Amino acid sequence: MSYEVFNVVRGLHILAVIAWMAGMLFLPRLYAYDVEQTGKAEPLRSEMQGLLRLWQRRLLKIIINPAMTAAWIFGVWMILVHAHGFGQGWGFILxxxxxxxxxxxxxxxxxxxxxxxxxxxxxxxxxxxxGRFWRMTNEIPFLLAIVAVLSVTVEWTLG
Ligand code: HEM
Structure with missing residues (x-):
C-alpha cells in the first residue's frame, strides 16, 4: 500500500467526518425549533413544522447518513491497512x-x-x-469529536 493512496483516503476520511459533524450539530437545533412550535396558532404552526421536518429529513438522508457511512468505510479501510499493509497486526486497534x-x-x-x-x-x-433538552445536548457530538481528533493527532500512550 503506497503512502500516497493512504494519505488521499485519510483526507477523504476527514472530509466525510466534517460533513457528519456539521449535520449532527445542526439537526438538534431543527428539533428544538420544531418542538417549540407546539401550542402556536394555526396555520403558522403546521407550515413551520412542515418546512422544518422537510429540512430535518433531507439533512439526515442526504448529508448525515451518507457522511457517516463514508467516514466508517474510509476509517475501517485505514485500520485494515495499518493491520495488514503496514504490518502492525490487529494490536493496532488496541x-x-x-x-x-x-x-x-x-x-x-x-x-x-x-x-x-x-x-x-x-x-x-x-x-x-x-426544546431545552435539544439545546443542552447539542454539544455532545462536538465533545466526542474533541476526543476523537486529539486521540489521532496526539497518539498518546500509557506511561
Ligand atoms: C467512523 C469511524 C472511524 C474510524 C474507523 C476511524 C479510523 C481512523 C483511522 C484508522 C485513522 C488513521 C490514523 C493514522 O494513520 O494515524 C483515522 C484518521 C483520522 N480520523 Fe478517524 N475514524 C473514524 C471516525 C472519525 C471521527 C468521528 C473523527 C472526528 C470527529 C475522526 C477524525 C480523524 C482525523 C482528524 C484523522 C487524521 C489524523 C492524522 O492525520 O493524524 N475520525 N481515523
Missing part, C-alpha cells in the same frame, strides 16, 4: 489512542442512531423531548 478514538466514534454513532430515532418520534408526535 493501542490506547486508537482504542480511545474508537470508543468515542462508537458513542458518536449511537448518538446518530438516537437522533434518527427521534426524527421518527417527533414526526409521529410521540417524542417527549423539550
Amino acid at each position: 493501542l490506547p489512542w486508537m482504542a480511545t478514538k474508537l470508543i468515542a466514534v462508537v458513542i458518536l454513532s449511537g448518538w446518530h442512531g438516537f437522533l434518527a430515532g427521534e426524527l421518527k418520534r417527533i414526526h409521529a408526535g410521540t417524542s417527549t423531548r423539550s
Whole structure:
C-alpha cells in the first residue's frame, strides 16, 4: 500500500467526518425549533413544522447518513491497512489512542442512531423531548469529536 493512496483516503476520511459533524450539530437545533412550535396558532404552526421536518429529513438522508457511512468505510479501510499493509497486526486497534478514538466514534454513532430515532418520534408526535433538552445536548457530538481528533493527532500512550 503506497503512502500516497493512504494519505488521499485519510483526507477523504476527514472530509466525510466534517460533513457528519456539521449535520449532527445542526439537526438538534431543527428539533428544538420544531418542538417549540407546539401550542402556536394555526396555520403558522403546521407550515413551520412542515418546512422544518422537510429540512430535518433531507439533512439526515442526504448529508448525515451518507457522511457517516463514508467516514466508517474510509476509517475501517485505514485500520485494515495499518493491520495488514503496514504490518502492525490487529494490536493496532488496541493501542490506547486508537482504542480511545474508537470508543468515542462508537458513542458518536449511537448518538446518530438516537437522533434518527427521534426524527421518527417527533414526526409521529410521540417524542417527549423539550426544546431545552435539544439545546443542552447539542454539544455532545462536538465533545466526542474533541476526543476523537486529539486521540489521532496526539497518539498518546500509557506511561
Ligand atoms: C467512523 C469511524 C472511524 C474510524 C474507523 C476511524 C479510523 C481512523 C483511522 C484508522 C485513522 C488513521 C490514523 C493514522 O494513520 O494515524 C483515522 C484518521 C483520522 N480520523 Fe478517524 N475514524 C473514524 C471516525 C472519525 C471521527 C468521528 C473523527 C472526528 C470527529 C475522526 C477524525 C480523524 C482525523 C482528524 C484523522 C487524521 C489524523 C492524522 O492525520 O493524524 N475520525 N481515523
